[in-house]
Amino acid sequence: MSNPTSQSLIEQINLLEKKEISSLELTQLYLTNIEKNKDLNCFISLNDKALEEAKKIDKLKERKSLLQGIPLAHKDIFCAEGYKTTCGSKMLENFISPYSSTVFDKLKKSNSIMVGKTNMDEFAMGSSNETSYFGNVKNPINKKRSPGGSSGGSAAAVRANLCAFATGTDTGGSIRQPASFCGITGIKPTYGRVSRWGMVAFASSLDQAGIFAKSAIDASIALEIISGFDEKDSTSINENVPKLINETTSEMDHIIGIPFKLIEKINDYKVKQNFLDCIDLLKKNGIKTKEIDLPFIEYSLPAYYVIAPAECSANLSRYDGIKYGYRCENPKDLEDLYTRTRSEGFGEEVKKRILIGTYCLSAGYFDAYYLKAQKIRARITNSFKEAFKNVTVIAMPTCSNEAFELGSIQDPVKMYEQDIYTIPANLAGLPAISVPSGLINKMPLGLQFIGNHLDEGKILNISHEFQKITDYHVY
Amino acid sequence: MSTNSKSFNWEPVIGLEIHVQLSTKSKIFSNAPTEFGIEQNLQASIIDLGLPGVLPVLNKKAIEMAVRFGCSINANISNHAIFARKNYFYPDLPKGYQISQLDDPIVGEGSVEIEIENEKKLIGITRAHLEEDAGKSIHDKYDNSSAIDLNRAGTPLLEIVSEPDLRSAKEAVCYLKKIHSIVTFLDISDGDMSQGSMRCDANVSIRKKGETKLGNRTEIKNINSFKFVEKAINFEISRQINLLESDNFIEQETRLYDSQKDETRSMRSKEHANDYRYFPEPDLIPLEISNDFIQDIKNSLPELPDQKIERFCSEYKLNSYEAEILNSSKEMSNFYEKIAQSIKNTKLIAKWMVGDFSAILNKYGSSVEESKISCDDLTDLLQKLDEDKISDPAAKKIIEILWNENITVEEIIERENLKQISNEDDIGELIEKVIKENPKQLEQYRNGKEKLFGFFVGQVMKTTQGSADPKVVNKILKDKLKQ
């Protein structure tokens, strides 16, 4: 038998059900992989109780959930009671959460095992994992390259077989871009599908939790568990969650919408060709496509870089050195406490975004920036609404490039442009997924499907169709 | 002083921002209790502390209470209320922003009527919005630190903003009392100013009479009693008049009222103008308030002070002064109506409640709620008065004793021998005795010195220690003196 850690989640569940492997054995194998791959810097902290928990799970007579006994990793943005939750920041380096996020709770209740908490860009602000206070993660495929960000640790951990699947969060592409860079599947569901309770906030109207896995089927199993209404989050959607694995594998008629005007503008011909090849392949397999127009979508990036910083500037005001977190040494007065705590505790990127957000909200600039961005957000959302009148899903590349070399992007705007294809789904609150679509320059690339409101099932289904006819996700 | 004559030309313009703590059981955005006086930070939940990752969920009851207030001042209720973040740093503001409302507040324009020196005046209310209270910073506990207690953080507040329609400190107090009675009658707040359940900021400016433009205004923060509202505003008015009359400029600023020195002083003049950077709270989507919900609340509104005053005048035949005092608080009003159920003489009840009962509450600085005299005791007492079983002076005495001792009315009458003698035979005997003992005075009286009638009354009362019924004494004494 090949090493079970390199197998898919669904195969591992099969092994556990048939008792061909125990949770303890599986967890031990993953811990060994983690130890061997320390240099990837995927984890900020490890769960030293993982083996103990696995032993307990093995003693249970019945399997109460598909995920029972499965080792997973959490992005270190999810509060977990009794564990450090750093959010990749010096500010929370020693913060031990006194409560658990709903995502953590739900997975814990499914009897899965958390092996550790993964590295990330500080407060989820970054697209390369280089803004983490704990150092960047390396891409397992090529260690000179970035794993993407902000959920880079989770993406790299799944790719390097350090866990069966991992959680992540996506505010502007933080699940899909790293999934694309690491050659795995990453899904961000509809805004409100997964509770944000206990997930450290970056930009509240954009943040959404999701899953990294090896395939659409694997992702569907984990996503179903973390989804659902939560009375602790008043932005959570009060709708039943369908059996996602059934939706993923059922027969569906798709019409894929393709925004050709946008595709034509892709600079890198390899990226463009990769996308067009994927569409051809789907067409050859009998799936219909239709050209759509998504006006205003190119204004997603500017609108996002007003809205996200504005919200983050307020969300990060609570880090003041009083109730928890970093506090500067010997503050001489209150002002000094605030200013030094925040200046020393936050990294450069976070500070930059707080400044931008503060600027956009300040007197005299509010209408020109914040309000304008909200209006553009409305136009973009409407253009999606129009498009979904005629198509079931929309396809576009996840990213305009493959994983870049660590340290190679210094210009902030260049870095922000990483997210031009992923941000629109966040602005409109729509579900979106990235699946591996082949290699360019020996690095993986991602194909993105965006679905209508609550249509996680449809984007998982088309992704599964794609993965049935390709082997880019097999490694 | 020369300034005095000029002063007549100045017109104060005052608006109040009243913060009312709503009496929900749990906080506005968390399910922690809102009780007052709990040990530090024992009712600060992770939401109130603003831990990373926590989210607010709005308390339905707080909305209901705000809508109740809105309906009672005939205001527009927003069908689509929006919450906003107000950003500023302060140690007792755990998130670094306060969840409040800016655009689309839950309660829009409305008004209340006040009566001042027998004239009615309509005071406009600009808006009333929901927000969360902050915690408390205690500065005198540690030498080098301020202690932060976040128990109060997240208590629901209704901020009621008036138009600048008030023209004197008296009007301001009258308006504040009106709001106080509305919120207590509606049962949406205990209105206890000493515990901070109701706090008030006053915006004060002055202008020359006849002028329509507003002058520069100052905002006096956090005034916590009716008395201080009057004093602070009066101080501020004369301060501003003095400044303008000596050709000075009034700085638009926030001031603090120091009740010990009876003065206002500048709070943060050196600090940069605050820029609160309000924006829609992304953790809370717009709040839908349906017309059905509003209608249901309208239908279930309790009788409000104004309606009750009117009813008291017609139903109990009271004058408007009495009716108003009896409706100055919900407890007072309930107290009265409970007694009126068992005593027909409603004027008598009003006279004593407005008079001696109110006086003793004032004397001991107590509210009706904390009264040491129970409703039953007062009923007993007034019943005895109504049936002429005790005299007015005896009743006054009993009230004082009731307040200070744990004893019944009956027992006091017994102990102090306060039973009123109204039997005509008994009183006749007494009078004869008194007449006999004072032959000189009797002669003078019969010779025309009628003033001495009072002397005889006094003597009778003296021998009975005030317990003889004066009506009966008067009647019989007149007869006996003529004989």
Added chain:
Amino acid sequence: MKISEDTLKIISQLSKLEIEDVMKDKILKELESILLMVDKMNEVDTSKIKPMSHPLNQAQNLREDIISENIERDKYIKNAPHSDNGYYLSPKVIEQK
């Protein structure tokens, strides 16, 4: 949009961040380049558009007025860098008395 040094000073004071002198030029340049990208928004006509602050098109979920929080002060306060006897401590605030 150009950001002046004064504006930078105001927004850094509002957000309680200190920008070291050596960093000022770099930060100013970066903020400017970000705002230049953001200014592209002006190409879009939004005159009749209602701003959208939230992607969810539903009414707000509310909660009943029930006390159910189990408050564990001593556990929460363990994360505080400076506390005593159940109080969080900040440097003395003197501006208000």
